[in-house]
């Protein structure tokens with residue numbers, strides 16, 4: 001998989017490129033918006049990781065230019081924290097995903113891989129981790145072989161956790177991903193929603209109660225247990 005990385009901050013470009021290469025991606029890097037646009041418009045890449053603030057031409061303008069020119073290469077935008085306007089503009093211009101700085105390279109890798117699965121058509125309708133199985137088309141969850149009645153939000157939340165088994169996701173990440181933009185950071189909706197999911201799962205398999213696969217990480221967030 002070939003990735004074009006357009007990022008002018010050498011430190012960030014360095015760790016992102018190294019992290020992606022470690023995972024077996026081929027990475028081409030450029031630090032300038034004009035050069036970035038020229039390369040991106042070739043359509044030779046499987047994905048583009050695009051910073052917004054760039055010398056020459058900014059990331060949003062590059063994205064807009066690409067989409068107008070019919071280049072459909074998936075784009076992940078790197079946005080400054082709190083730049084809500086940029087994220088909304090980016091998504092409306094046709095970005096496939098975004099990541100707010102600072103971020104962990106592992107998170108970016110997970111997003112790129114998810115994008116790759118989606119685009120390459122390898123994307124299966126079902127997602128299984130341990131005894132939990134999600135059918136993403138039918139929007140059905142099965143735990144220990146029995147159907148769990150989840151709301152749309154609960155389904156999205158558990159799917160988000162399941163996509164990164166073993167990794168801790170912070171409340172903010174979960175909020176941004178599952179609830180979108182309009183949230184109050186002090187809200188406890190994530191905890192409430194997790195409790196509801198756990199309760200629904202616990203009501204299944206009575207007699208041999210299975211431990212919830214959703215693990216709380218005190219003061220940070222939640223993790224989907226990596227099952228053997």
Ligand code: CA
Pocket residue numbers: 007008009051052053054
């Ligand atoms: Ca920049």
